Amino acid sequence: MNLHSLHHIAIIAGDYARSKAFYTDVLGLTVVREVYREERQSYKLDLALQGQYIIELFSFPDPPPRPSRPEAQGLRHLAFAVIDIAQSVNALQAKGVFTEPIRVDPYTGQRFTFFQDPDGLPLELYEIAKPRSDEKA
Numbered sequence: 432m433n434l435h436s437l438h439h440i441a442i443i444a445g446d447y448a449r450s451k452a453f454y455t456d457v458l459g460l461t462v463v464r465e466v467y468r469e470e471r472q473s474y475k476l477d478l479a480l481q482g483q484y485i486i487e488l489f490s491f492p493d494p495p496p497r498p499s500r501p502e503a504q505g506l507r508h509l510a511f512a513v514i515d516i517a518q519s520v521n522a523l524q525a526k527g528v529f530t531e532p533i534r535v536d537p538y539t540g541q542r543f544t545f546f547q548d549p550d551g552l553p554l555e556l557y558e559i560a561k562p563r564s565d566e567k568a
Contacts, residue, residue, distance in 0.1 A: 453548055511554065514559065542557075
């Protein structure tokens with residue numbers, strides 16, 4: 432097997448309009464394409480981050496809830512890399528998004544925090560080292 436990279440993450444929204452607004456207006460992802468699939472009574476919204484296709488946001492009639500407690504079995508969370516975690520937390524809080532206190536990973540020394548999307552899915556901000564002036568951001 433020769434895996435190349437992660438292609439996308441698929442999310443099923445409980446309230447499509449609310450989740451679309453969260454991922455585009457709050458997190459700033461850009462819409463690549465949005466289609467309504469009549470046969471499935473379902474929207475599919477393709478979203479990009481910094482020009483890279485990253486999330487498929489779906490709607491389905493009456494999707495069952497999924498447990499999303501931090502220690503529930505399955506995918507634990509989706510993490511976004513940020514350069515300045517304090518600025519990113521302030522931007523989320525200014526838009527009414529609750530974030531946990533910023534913590535420091537005892538093994539890497541990097542700062543991180545968690546927040547939730549409108550359906551309670553766990554999301555993380557993970558601060559990465561600032562690029563040097565001679566590197567691309």
